[in-house]
Amino acid sequence: MGRLREVGIDAFAVPLDVTDDRSVATAAELVAERAGRLDALVNNAGITGGGPQQPSTVDPAVIRTVVETNVIGVIRVTNAMLPLLLRSASPRIVNMSSSVGSLTRQAGPGGDLVTGPVAVAYSPSKTFLNAVTLQYVRELAGTDVLINCACPGYVATDLNGFRGVRTPEQGAATAIRLATLPDGGPTGGFFEDAGVVPW
Numbered sequence: 001m002g003r004l005r006e007v008g009i010d011a012f013a014v015p016l017d018v019t020d021d022r023s024v025a026t027a028a029e030l031v032a033e034r035a036g037r038l039d040a041l042v043n044n045a046g047i048t049g050g051g052p053q054q055p056s057t058v059d060p061a062v063i064r065t066v067v068e069t070n071v072i073g074v075i076r077v078t079n080a081m082l083p084l085l086l087r088s089a090s091p092r093i094v095n096m097s098s099s100v101g102s103l104t105r106q107a108g109p110g111g112d113l114v115t116g117p118v119a120v121a122y123s124p125s126k127t128f129l130n131a132v133t134l135q136y137v138r139e140l141a142g143t144d145v146l147i148n149c150a151c152p153g154y155v156a157t158d159l160n161g162f163r164g165v166r167t168p169e170q171g172a173a174t175a176i177r178l179a180t181l182p183d184g185g186p187t188g189g190f191f192e193d194a195g196v197v198p199w
């Protein structure tokens with residue numbers, strides 16, 4: 001934040017807990033006061049719920065917690081920010097999904113290799129997020145809002161104990177591209193660096 005401000009960008013941070021109605025409402029109020037509108041919303045917050053996550057032994061509470069952040073959190077934030085997005089000439093929403101939520105890849109050959117270990121909370125939460133994204137796309141058809149899902153690839157972050165092989169900069173590239181799409185760009189897609197991710 002400090003470095004952005006040093007180069008003249010009017011950057012500001014907004015405290016946010018995506019699982020908390022009050023926090024999300026306050027964040028939207030802060031953006032409204034400081035900027036008056038929102039051009040791009042990247043729903044990046046996500047948790048795995050830890051492991052192991054075998055379907056036969058998982059604690060249902062883990063699934064509720066993961067869905068609360070990865071799915072309901074996105075809905076809560078998107079709905080709070082939507083009035084501000086609709087004030088933008090070129091509004092964009094990017095939902096940070098994961099290719100581990102791709103049903104096609106999980107069901108296809110080499111499923112484990114391309115989609116990681118069995119994770120009954122995390123992987124389906126991203127499938128759910130993808131499905132929710134398409135409902136927004138359908139509702140907002142006819143507006144200027146472009147909404148897409150992004151997969152960052154396997155990035156070395158807290159999420160995976162820094163076992164990922166990509167840098168955060170590489171992981172952010174697709175989200176940045178989708179957040180800055182030109183008017184008329186794709187909407188309702190699921191993308192990674194290499195192109196389209198199958199649903």
Ligand SMILES: NC(=O)c1ccc[n+]([C@@H]2O[C@H](COP(=O)([O-])OP(=O)(O)OC[C@H]3O[C@@H](n4cnc5c(N)ncnc54)[C@H](OP(=O)(O)O)[C@@H]3O)[C@@H](O)[C@H]2O)c1
Pocket residue numbers: 016017018019043044045046047069073096097098099151152153154155156157158159160164
């Ligand atoms: N890393 C990968 O290989 C990978 C692969 C595919 C998809 N993704 C997705 O990419 C996104 C970013 O993950 P990451 O790898 O950067 O993981 P990360 O380093 O663990 O970052 C996750 C971020 O989400 C925030 N967060 C968690 N719960 C929140 C809440 N209730 N309210 C607000 N913020 C919350 C965390 O904030 P705090 O630090 O304050 O807790 C943290 O900044 C996630 O949606 C993840 O599922 C990651």
